[in-house]
Amino acid sequence: MIDEIHHALLKAAAKSHDQLITRPAGLNTRAAKALFANLRKTKLAVEVVVTEDELHWHQDQRGPIGLRLTTAGRESIGLDAGPDSAGTKPRTGTKQALIIAMLRRDDGATVADLMAATGWLAHSTRAALTGLRKRGMILTKGCDAEGRTVYRLTDDATTEAR
Template identity: 40%
Template structure:
């Protein structure tokens, strides 16, 4: 989260230097350099390993739908639509998306 704050403050400094036309020439190059430095350190995520199964995020509607479908009695489109607040065509479309995974 600290990298995010550093990136945000660097971006705000660039915008402030850009908006301040009187001192733009003096502050803008320093602000841009600080922004570049902050951006250089932001790539901390790693790509998903295709060999590992994906884990659904907690508390999502997709996870709620999957839990309903895994019940012994299953779930109808109407039940899922009511639980998620989706239209029936959205529920059917989500099934198509789940099928691709």
């Protein structure tokens, strides 16, 4: 059972396009760390690397770190499994389906990989990644062996950023 604070935070995140949980205003650092850890431990939220302009709780060597609502978090407040359960999967054979397939590979994909596969320019490719996030898909950002930024998409919201 979740308490009223958790419920309010999860409900607000479920209503947002990016499913990110807002750090409560006025919460001291110690209390914020405890809440962050509790939401992760209970698998109601997952730690993800976000952009500077997205909601985040703290920063580490990977960059700004946010908390994204998981399927378990949505279910704990009585909602369906997530945005994809509403039939928002792309049609097969489309460029969007190709991007999703590339992002789901174990090694993910760079913007350059996605540009080469779709024939899109960088700004269009990045807009497609933003669109996936807005649809509630879990997009993580990491680095490959050469230091290039690699994006990965997972079905399971409990997968941590790599």
